[in-house]
């Protein structure tokens with residue numbers, strides 16, 4: 001597994017995946033459909049016409065799945081915070 005730095009390719013638009021702003025979706029709240037197509041979106045450019053670039057020249061499917069795993073960790077942490085009301 002290549003080391004992956006969240007900020008490197010995604011932070012310019014998605015921040016550290018902990019925020020969404022303007023028309024950029026907060027990846028922590030991505031739908032099951034998005035997760036099913038995560039690699040297709042990130043590597044294959046399935047949403048390229050909507051402003052989400054393809055990263056197939058710099059990232060492989062394994063990288064996309066590592067990013068997805070990281071996003072799911074953030075999602076679980078956010079859900080836990082909401083459940084407890086803690087900040």
Ligand code: HEC
Pocket residue numbers: 009010011012013014023024025026027029030031034038041042047050051052053055059067
């Ligand atoms: C140039 C800005 C830009 C960069 C850089 C970028 N994204 Fe996006 N991303 C977008 C936009 C805009 C959308 C919304 C596209 C749409 O409406 O379908 C999006 C949507 C997504 C979605 C679908 C989310 C959803 O709920 O519909 C995923 C997953 C995603 N990006 C992952 C990534 C990852 C991982 C990276 C880094 C490898 C990245 N993006 C880098 C602009 C960017």
